[in-house]
Amino acid sequence: MTLIVKKYGGSSLSSVAKLRNIAKTTHDLHHNSNQKIVVVLSAMGSSTDKLVDLSIRAVKDANKRDYDMLLSSGEQVSIAMLSMLINDLGGRAIPLTGWQAGIKTDSSHANARIKSINTKRIKAELRKNNIVVIAGFQGITSEDNISTLGRGGSDTTAVALAAALKADECHIFTDVDGVYTTDPRICSKARRLDLLTYEEMLEMSGLGSKVLQLRSVEFASKYNVPIRVLDAHKNNALGTLITKEEKKMEGAIISGIAFTKDEAEIMIKGVKDQPGVAAKILGPIGTAKIEIDMIVQNVGSNGLADFTFTVSRNTLKNAIKVIENNKKSMGYSSFDTKNNIVKVSLIGVGMRSHAGIASKMFKCLAKNKVNIRMISTSEIKISVVIDQKNLEIAVQALHNEFKLDKK
Ligand code: ADP
Ligand code: ASP
Numbered sequence: 555m556t557l558i559v560k561k562y563g564g565s566s567l568s569s570v571a572k573l574r575n576i577a578k579t580t581h582d583l584h585h586n587s588n589q590k591i592v593v594v595l596s597a598m599g600s601s602t603d604k605l606v607d608l609s610i611r612a613v614k615d616a617n618k619r620d621y622d623m624l625l626s627s628g629e630q631v632s633i634a635m636l637s638m639l640i641n642d643l644g645g646r647a648i649p650l651t652g653w654q655a656g657i658k659t660d661s662s663h664a665n666a667r668i669k670s671i672n673t674k675r676i677k678a679e680l681r682k683n684n685i686v687v688i689a690g691f692q693g694i695t696s697e698d699n700i701s702t703l704g705r706g707g708s709d710t711t712a713v714a715l716a717a718a719l720k721a722d723e724c725h726i727f728t729d730v731d732g733v734y735t736t737d738p739r740i741c742s743k744a745r746r747l748d749l750l751t752y753e754e755m756l757e758m759s760g761l762g763s764k765v766l767q768l769r770s771v772e773f774a775s776k777y778n779v780p781i782r783v784l785d786a787h788k789n790n791a792l793g794t795l796i797t798k799e800e801k802k803m804e805g806a807i808i809s810g811i812a813f814t815k816d817e818a819e820i821m822i823k824g825v826k827d828q829p830g831v832a833a834k835i836l837g838p839i840g841t842a843k844i845e846i847d848m849i850v851q852n853v854g855s856n857g858l859a860d861f862t863f864t865v866s867r868n869t870l871k872n873a874i875k876v877i878e879n880n881k882k883s884m885g886y887s888s889f890d891t892k893n894n895i896v897k898v899s900l901i902g903v904g905m906r907s908h909a910g911i912a913s914k915m916f917k918c919l920a921k922n923k924v925n926i927r928m929i930s931t932s933e934i935k936i937s938v939v940i941d942q943k944n945l946e947i948a949v950q951a952l953h954n955e956f957k958l959d960k961k
């Protein structure tokens with residue numbers, strides 16, 4: 555007997571009609587096959603955004619435990635709704651919250667990590683021939699408080715459950731019919747990919763493609779869970795299979811283009827060009843738990859240099875505070891910040907064995923009058939920071955240049 559974990563994202567659950575459709579397909583599959591089914595749900599539509607908004611309207615800086623209690627409520631609504639709909643069809647469904655499903659996390663509220671899953675209750679329900687409908691995005695801490703896993707975290711719940719239950723398949727149903735060469739909302743010529751390696755998907759997610767939460771891909775890769783990304787409301791589609799690299803997968807040099815609008819740039823001006831400067835600036839930023847992404851140092855005149863780096867946009871305010879409070883030890887003359895920048899990345903395992911990709915990328919951007927502010931590279935990706943106004947033109951031009959456009 556096979557066990558399948560099926561996860562549905564918020565956009566696929568934005569109305570009762572959509573939930574009814576999912577209830578019917580799930581019930582039919584359960585009724586007509588020998589499969590055991592676990593369904594993981596996100597909150598309906600944009601209800602998590604609405605909950606975030608509610609908390610902002612209530613207080614400036616909510617207590618993280620209270621915030622998680624609020625945010626986790628959206629998923630409780632959707633699991634109850636789906637369960638009702640399946641049971642109304644004469645099916646057998648049981649809704650379980652994260653804690654009822656045995657999902658234990660650490661205590662980093664709003665961004666918790668799954669530590670372990672006690673699958674006893676889920677297995678007991680499966681043995682009773684129930685469809686187990688589990689709330690994504692949430693768990694319980696060792697202090698018995700409800701935690702949430704960071705935005706997009708239901709993907710991680712699904713993959714972690716698939717690993718813990720040794721499921722045969724993990725299907726992520728969403729509002730696109732697979733992983734594309736780039737976000738189809740930005741580039742109409744984006745093409746669906748049949749197959750991707752964990753490594754490539756890790757880069758795509760890590761560099762901004764929100765179709766799968768990064769941690770879900772980390773779990774999948776660690777526990778070797780094949781993921782199939784599928785359209786929630788189209789049957790029999792092929793989707794995209796994400797799995798470990800196999801020899802026969804040797805294919806395109808570039809598999810995709812990812813981008814993130816979450817970046818902000820900080821330029822610290824007039825620091826001494828001498829050993830230890832980077833540590834003096836980045837030390838206090840790190841102590842404040844602010845993550846730094848790209849770094850560039852330009853040597854100027856009179857032994858002074860400019861030191862530029864990027865942080866996530868939602869940590870910019872904090873970073874500014876740290877820089878102001880440490881002016882003396884950092885030893886700069888002034889600093890500037892810039893919010894309207896984006897990071898665009900070219901990704902592909904084939905880059906390892908092909909030279910000249912970077913220069914081709916830079917030439918293409920130059921031809922399209924896109925100025926590059928920063929560059930970083932790894933074995934399988936090249937990222938550039940550019941002005942936000944150039945995002946679409948850059949993505950579309952690179953997509954064409956690297957022959958990713960659909961025919
Ligand atoms: P869900 O609500 O199902 O979790 P998400 O909004 O989190 O859905 O993820 C799906 C969205 O991800 C798509 O609507 C698409 O705009 C975006 N996306 C970004 N990059 C890609 C990509 N490379 N392939 C497919 N979708 C992508
Ligand atoms: N509902 C949560 C969010 O909007 C979790 C998820 O969608 O995966 O982030």
Ligand code: MG
Pocket residue numbers: 563706709764765766767
């Ligand atoms: Mg998502």
